[in-house]
Amino acid sequence: MTPLDESLNAYSFLTDLQTSVGARLTGTPAEAKAVAWLENHCRMLGVEPETETFQYQPELLMHRVRSLGLVYSIVVLTVLSLTLNTWSILLGIALAFVVFGLLWRRLARSAAKSEGRNMFAGVTRPWHEIVKRPPARVVILCAHYDTAPSAPAWRRRLGQLNDAAAGLAFLGVLGLTLFCIVYGILLAIPGLRGLATTILVLWRSAGFWLVLAAGLPGTVIVTLAALTYRPAQAMPENPGADDNGSGVAVVLSLTNDLKQRPPADTDVVVALWGVEEGGVWGSEAFVDRHKNQFDPANTIVLNVDGVGRGTHLVAVSGQGVLRRRAVDSTLLQKWEEACRSIGASTIREWLTPLTGSSDHAAWLDAGFHRALSIGRGDLVPIALPLRILNRLLGLPTGAQQANLSHIHSSDDSLQNIRPESLEETRKAILVLLSRI
Numbered sequence: 327m328t329p330l331d332e333s334l335n336a337y338s339f340l341t342d343l344q345t346s347v348g349a350r351l352t353g354t355p356a357e358a359k360a361v362a363w364l365e366n367h368c369r370m371l372g373v374e375p376e377t378e379t380f381q382y383q384p385e386l387l388m389h390r391v392r393s394l395g396l397v398y399s400i401v402v403l404t405v406l407s408l409t410l411n412t413w414s415i416l417l418g419i420a421l422a423f424v425v426f427g428l429l430w431r432r433l434a435r436s437a438a439k440s441e442g443r444n445m446f447a448g449v450t451r452p453w454h455e456i457v458k459r460p461p462a463r464v465v466i467l468c469a470h471y472d473t474a475p476s477a478p479a480w481r482r483r484l485g486q487l488n489d490a491a492a493g494l495a496f497l498g499v500l501g502l503t504l505f506c507i508v509y510g511i512l513l514a515i516p517g518l519r520g521l522a523t524t525i526l527v528l529w530r531s532a533g534f535w536l537v538l539a540a541g542l543p544g545t546v547i548v549t550l551a552a553l554t555y556r557p558a559q560a561m562p563e564n565p566g567a568d569d570n571g572s573g574v575a576v577v578l579s580l581t582n583d584l585k586q587r588p589p590a591d592t593d594v595v596v597a598l599w600g601v602e603e604g605g606v607w608g609s610e611a612f613v614d615r616h617k618n619q620f621d622p623a624n625t626i627v628l629n630v631d632g633v634g635r636g637t638h639l640v641a642v643s644g645q646g647v648l649r650r651r652a653v654d655s656t657l658l659q660k661w662e663e664a665c666r667s668i669g670a671s672t673i674r675e676w677l678t679p680l681t682g683s684s685d686h687a688a689w690l691d692a693g694f695h696r697a698l699s700i701g702r703g704d705l706v707p708i709a710l711p712l713r714i715l716n717r718l719l720g721l722p723t724g725a726q727q728a729n730l731s732h733i734h735s736s737d738d739s740l741q742n743i744r745p746e747s748l749e750e751t752r753k754a755i756l757v758l759l760s761r762i
């Protein structure tokens with residue numbers, strides 16, 4: 327299963343992308359250079375590239391204001407819990423999450439004025455024909471080509487503390503919510519007023535302080551992030567070799583494989599998303615526009631994101647906390663069997679707003695359960711507060727996750743990519759495609 331021509335293997339594609347384009351920050355000339363590079367390479371592989379534009383909102387200071395807004399409204403609500411009716415505190419918590427979650431995203435979408443580009447190429451038929459006459463069965467092989475700005479050095483040095491701080495802060499929110507519900511109910515039952523008073527005393531003397539303390543590290547980190555804000559272009563370079571030159575390279579080498587030996591009765595499309603960093607804008611716009619043209623039961627989306635290093639192949643098994651979307655379990659099992667058959671180790675990860683996301687997300691949200699994101703990494707333990715939070719919320723997560731500390735930093739360079747990692751990922755996907 328080695329490509330016939332050595333120059334068409336994933337590592338050669340990646341080397342070429344990193345040396346002739348390098349960082350591909352959204353909104354910069356390098357982004358346009360990357361699209362031209364992708365178009366050239368598609369033509370070289372014998373598939374015709376087509377692009378589609380979409381609107382997005384660039385990463386601005388406003389995004390930091392969103393986290394500040396959420397964090398400080400929870401702090402204020404915690405303080406108000408000492409005096410105000412607990413049902414109004416609960417309402418406040420719900421409102422804070424709606425305003426700084428859903429509503430904020432809607433507003434950003436309606437204000438989106440910058441133009442991004444997705445690139446498509448039909449491997450089995452031209453893309454515009456596939457969209458016009460949707461196939462019975464389609465495999466969409468995809469990866470984002472943009473890169474993120476480099477995260478500030480202080481934040482990288484904090485490393486895992488970010489995760490621990492976020493986990494602790496949300497444990498605090500859970501504690502505050504629990505107090506409001508329990509106290510509110512006890513107060514409403516005439517015979518239990520005494521117990522309600524005891525709970526209130528406990529809250530005022532210990533619970534309240536514990537919740538404030540739990541939120542403190544997260545509050546400091548979010549405040550520092552807002553105070554040290556700099557526009558993306560002014561930040562040090564992130565070469566983006568693993569995130570996500572590696573995904574682009576693997577998808578291109580698979581394009582070559584599938585062009586030579588297309589799967590039976592299936593159309594194959596390559597999709598290269600723009601503006602994944604800072605809000606998965608490209609894939610979301612695509613799903614919004616085209617979801618009705620594809621049948622969720624016969625559409626398989628394989629998204630490749632960050633597969634250039636690390637010991638384990640990572641499969642995203644689902645996402646969400648309140649509204650949970652799981653990936654089709656048969657697809658996951660087949661993926662793991664495919665990995666096992668070539669001796670590759672695997673791990674599953676469940677994504678939440680605290681873990682970040684990728685371009686499978688809009689598909690899962692739109693009811694396409696056969697949408698799988700594939701990544702890679704060395705395994706590291708999940709921070710204890712996050713593990714406790716996940717357990718309390720009943721999320722299907724384990725004790726370990728892929729180490730992503732190198733991404734969005736100058737450390738994400740070509741020198742740190744393992745060609746064997748790219749090759750193993752490519753082989754695993756080819757085996758999967760031969761079995762579905």
Ligand SMILES: [Zn+2]
Pocket residue numbers: 470569570602631632684
């Ligand atoms: Zn990525």
